[in-house]
Amino acid sequence: MSDRPLNFIEEIVENDIDSGKYEGRVHTRFPPEPNGYLHIGHAKSICLNFGLAEKYNGKCNLRFDDTNPLKEGEEFVESIKRDVKWLGFDWDDRLFFASDYFEKMYEYAVKLIKMGKAYVCDLTPDEIREYRGTLTEPGKESPYRNRSVEENLELFERMRNGEFEEGSKTLRAKIDMSHPNLNMRDPVMYRIIKKPHYRQGKKWYIYPTYDWAHCLEDSIELITHSLCTLEFADHRILYEWFLDQLGIYKPQQIEFGRLNMTYTVLSKRKLTILVRDGYVNGWDDPRMPTIAGLRRRGYTPESIRDFVNRTGVSRTDSVVDYALLEHCIREDLNKKANRVMxxxxxxxxxxxxxxxxxxxxxxxxxxxxxxxxxxxxxxxxxxxxxxxxxxxxxxxxxxxxxxxxxxxxxxxxxxxxxxxxxxxxxxxxxxxxxxxxxxxxxxxxxxxxxxxxxxxWVSARHCLDAEVRLYDNLFIKEDPEEDENFLNNINSNSLVILQNCKIEPYLKDAKVGDKFQFLRKGYFCVDDDSKDGKLIFNRTATLKDSWAKIQKKLS
CATH class of the missing domain: 2.40.240.10 (Ribosomal Protein L25; Chain P)
Known part of the structure; x- marks a missing residue:
């Protein structure tokens, strides 16, 4: 057990246990959307959710929030499962998918319609935004807001059956168009998407929005502590409204600060652009902040968990120097990696x-x-x-x-x-x-x-030829997003490939993933591309520890 002070979430959990709330249970979940690979920011959530369950003898589910068939797929599901296990965590038999709850979510939506709390709206997405109002001006009610319960039930069923075109209708909650929280101004619950789901096939023509589905998933799984990043704080009132109207189990949502890092981007949309447009060589490119990329570069699960632990858990977003992550891998590999020439x-x-x-x-x-x-x-x-x-x-x-x-x-x-x-x-x-x-x-x-x-040095008679890939930060600015187009800050020298390297014969049996310290040069890892006797090494980190120097100056 660590002797560090409790973070604010641990304090809440311990108070809940002491008071008997949720019968003393601790049940968390890690709920990724399978529309990309996990990154270092997700590692914080993974360690937090699984770590709390482990510390308090509770449970943690792995649940895929797969409510958008336009972007999701099995490749991402498998990559996420691989990354969570690689980091050292296991969900046992608690693997869940939001798509398995689609029928239940539909039933809940019908219940809200019957209660007069939801209606089918014919406004276009642009019109919905226009009617929504602003932070200083109230919104306007949809002209379709007062349809009868019977008409709404009929239209919603026809939406499910695929009788309407995409974008022509939505199901919206009927709350308050003048509410100071914009999320409460008749939010969309369902939209028409005529694309097969990677798990459900062509069964559905309507799909739940994240706001409608997420709180229901937590409720169905009897989650006790629903941990979210700060951007969901303004959504909590909506989640609680849905659960209160339905009269079903309500978890406790707790928001914590998101992890950001210098010299990188963690927006999944922007990471997708880097992959899609060829700025990197896939989601597991060693320059990517994805867990797959860090693993391929030579990072260890221990170093990433150490990094996450050092960054702490707070109520505010933070930007952490990339040098701290490198410091953590140096500390770990210094103890583990054999020195070679x-x-x-x-x-x-x-x-x-x-x-x-x-x-x-x-x-x-x-x-x-x-x-x-x-x-x-x-x-x-x-x-x-x-x-x-x-x-x-x-x-x-x-x-x-x-x-x-x-x-x-x-x-x-x-x-x-x-x-x-x-x-x-x-x-x-x-x-x-x-x-x-x-x-x-x-x-x-x-x-x-x-x-x-x-x-x-190496013996000219006995040495082996190898390719070495020297990786540097993918961006030249600490904050790549300070410019209008973050791609303008791509580092053209983020990868340098050396073809004529000489290594000592001790490395001839090195396997993919093996890690070494090249004397005076840094830490290196055998890359996945090594095959047919050709060894390729990725530089994980140099020997120069800038974080240690930063800390020394601060002290």
């Missing part, structure tokens, strides 16, 4: 005083943060590769890596000194000639001398 931009070195046919297998620790990680063997021979930017022919004063006449240490191996620079006819450096000190094996010398530079 990979050269992303190779420059060849020939060690002229090392025997041509000799190979040494040197000891290398896998992870100094994990005493159980053990060691591996790394091959060393006459020809090796180092990073091109680890050498400068005319280095500045504070450059401590390799340069002509300078000695550096090779990680796990020897000290080497650069003696000669080989260039092609265009003046490009293609090779370095160096010598090594045989007495410096493991980085220690007989005379005790030390050097300031330590380089990673």
């Amino acid at each position: 990979a050269v992303l931009d190779p420059l060849k070195i020939v060690i002229t005083n090392y025997p041509e046919d000799k190979v040494e297998w040197l000891d290398a620790e896998n992870n100094p943060e994990d005493e159980k990680a053990g060691k591996r063997k790394v091959p060393f021979c006459r020809e090796i590769y180092i990073e091109r930017d680890d050498f400068m022919e005319n280095p500045p004063k504070k450059f401590f890596r390799l340069a002509p006449g300078r000695e550096v240490r090779l990680k796990h191996a020897y000290y080497i000194t650069c003696n000669e620079v080989i260039k092609d006819e265009d003046g490009n450096i293609v090779e370095l000639r160096c010598t090594y000190d045989p007495s410096s094996k493991g980085g220690w010398t007989e005379d005790g001398r030390k050097v300031k530079g330590t380089l990673h």
